[in-house]
Amino acid sequence: MRDLISFSSKYDGTKVKVVFLDRDGVINFERKDYVKTPDEFQIIPDVAFWLKFLVDKGFKLIVVTNQSMIGRGLSTHENLHLIHQKMQKIFSENGFQIDGIYYCPHKPEDSCSCRKPEIGLYKNAIDEFYVNIKNSWVIGNDVTDVLAGERIGCKTIKIQTNSSLKDVISEILNNST
Ligand SMILES: [Zn+2]
Known part of the structure; x- marks a missing residue:
C-alpha cells in the first residue's frame, strides 16, 4: 500500500535515481514489539544529516517497509500514517522530505506479493516514480531487503540494525554519477 507519493517524473520522461530505504x-x-505509535518512533540521531547528502546529489528517497503489525491487529493504518507524519516533520526540519512511502500491512502467512523479499511495492514505486533502476540503491538491515533489491536489479547495501548511515552514504556517493 502507498502512504505517500510526492510527484512523478513520468510526465517529463526523466527517469529518477532512487535510494530505497527500509525503515525500522x-x-x-x-x-x-513493533513501532506502533508516533511515541514509539525514535529516529536514529544522525540519519537526517546523512540522508541530506543523497538528496543534494539528486537522489529521490523512497521508504519500503514491512508493517505486519497492522495485519496482526497491533496497530492501524491511521497510526502508521501518524508515525510517518512525525518522520516527515523531522526531515523537513532538516530541509528535505521522503518522496514516497510504501508499506506491506500483511502477515507473513498471508503470502501477499508486497511483503519483502517480494517486490510488489518496489514495482509500484518504479512505475509511479519512473525510476532508473541501474542508478538506484536499496539500503536495509535485513537480508530480505538485499534479496528484493537484487531481484529488481538495484545495487544493495546491508547495514547493521540501528547503525549510522555514514559509511553507506560514502559508498553510494563514491559509486554514483
Ligand atoms: Zn503485503
Missing part, C-alpha cells in the same frame, strides 16, 4: 533499524530504532 535504518531510519528509526527497531523494536522487537
Whole structure:
C-alpha cells in the first residue's frame, strides 16, 4: 500500500535515481514489539544529516517497509500514517522530505506479493516514480531487503540494525554519477 507519493517524473520522461530505504533499524530504532505509535518512533540521531547528502546529489528517497503489525491487529493504518507524519516533520526540519512511502500491512502467512523479499511495492514505486533502476540503491538491515533489491536489479547495501548511515552514504556517493 502507498502512504505517500510526492510527484512523478513520468510526465517529463526523466527517469529518477532512487535510494530505497527500509525503515525500522535504518531510519528509526527497531523494536522487537513493533513501532506502533508516533511515541514509539525514535529516529536514529544522525540519519537526517546523512540522508541530506543523497538528496543534494539528486537522489529521490523512497521508504519500503514491512508493517505486519497492522495485519496482526497491533496497530492501524491511521497510526502508521501518524508515525510517518512525525518522520516527515523531522526531515523537513532538516530541509528535505521522503518522496514516497510504501508499506506491506500483511502477515507473513498471508503470502501477499508486497511483503519483502517480494517486490510488489518496489514495482509500484518504479512505475509511479519512473525510476532508473541501474542508478538506484536499496539500503536495509535485513537480508530480505538485499534479496528484493537484487531481484529488481538495484545495487544493495546491508547495514547493521540501528547503525549510522555514514559509511553507506560514502559508498553510494563514491559509486554514483
Ligand atoms: Zn503485503
